[in-house]
Amino acid sequence: SGQEAYGAFLGTCLVCVWLEVILSFCPPKLLRRAFPPMVTGVCVMLIGVALTGTGLKYWGGGAFCADNSYKRMRVTVGESYPGDWTAPGAYPSESPCAGGNCIPFGKPLSGVCSYSGPSYDKEKNMTMGDRTTCEQFNSLPGVFPANTNPGDSYTKCTGNGQVVLPFGSPEYIGLGFSVFIMLILVEAFGSPFMRNCEIIIALIFGYFIAGVSSYTPPGSDDKLWYVTPNRINNAPGITFLWVNTFPLSFYAPAVIPLLICFIVTTIETVGDITASAEASRVPTHGDVFDGRVQGGLLADGVNSFLACLATTPPNTTFSQNN
Structure with missing residues (x-):
């Protein structure tokens, strides 16, 4: 394991x-x-x-979405039902991969989709839905499921608060550029003590800019924040x-x-x-x-x-x- x-x-x-x-x-x-x-x-x-290349990945939104920016993927999760539906043929799956029709990921073209069957949660007495994950390279048009919009990418950068955008979006570049500008300003005009601390000063400044900034998706009036207190609020007060x-x-x-x-x-x-x-x-x-x-x-x-x-x-x- x-x-x-x-x-x-x-x-x-x-x-x-x-x-x-x-x-x-x-x-x-x-x-x-x-x-x-x-x-x-x-x-x-x-x-x-x-580490310069690693820094550029995080500047663009995140290392994972940077490494997988050439892929598109869609994940389909089936319905959950009360009781145990994990017996063969019991779960009413709508996945085209149910029954072993899909080949798991392997060599470059041998596995476009992977499938994991439903699982039973004894504590909740619920059968959690099956999961179908299909990968589509940009050079392979028409592979199920056909994503006609290149923006529908599984490589959108998560972990940036409520904002989920593709790698290299101007919003991410702008936030990272604020850190870069602060580095230059402290190096050029800061005292010797500030120059010794310029990295943490620039990071704190960039975090402040991200904390007060928001993103409004096109066609929506909702404000999405780059920094949210959800993890802190949901964390236990004391932990070992x-x-x-x-x-x-x-x-x-x-x-x-x-x-x-x-x-x-x-x-x-x-x-x-x-x-x-x-x-x-x-x-x-x-x-x-x-x-x-x-x-x-x-x-x-x-x-x-x-x-x-x-x-x-x-x-x-x-x-x-x-």
Whole structure:
């Protein structure tokens, strides 16, 4: 199951994370030879370059709709009925895929539609309707169900409050541009302290603009808000941090890939500490700096171990700010 797989990932990380802890106790000369500034600098730069594309995806409305903007999909959910209707032939399905007529998603053209049958909820004594998911690539006209309007896309960006628009809509671009403009203004006219905090200042400004902005769909008088308090209002007042647990296990085939990941994390941490020291105009050589590097590696490894115990993936330094 997915929970067992995630537990295996966490358990394997708990073992492999000690590589970074061991490296933190290596002599500084050995660390400098293994991870020279050229290597660490290129690593941090490549991380920043890769994150530029991720930032553009979120600027346009969201990463998921950006990655799937070439698709159109329609999801049809059947009616729900009281009682148990899950016996073969009992549920009155209207889906064209009922009875195994659809091929599940697979190779590029082998599965246009997927189908999941009705399910019975014992607590509610209700049979939840079946679900038909059909994918249509823009280059395949006429595939069921034929969406004649390209705007009817399953790749519309959700998670932006009440506003649901296609990726790259001017409304999303404008909100993201407000953050970009604030970054430039703080960098150009802000004090040294403000420039050190310019990222969070720009994000808070963009959040404020989104909070007071609304969108009115064409032909409607309704105002849709980009920021809604629904999740906060529906959240419990007090909750325990670990509401879910996962069965920890060890997955041997993942050891080598994870060890490589922790080596990359080590390179990233050394580069991040070096860049931070250089930007702070403190020495980047000597015993004090070597102690900072070793302490940073040790903290990164120990905190990654604690993160896995807290059911989250290992953490890493925030190098993209450099």
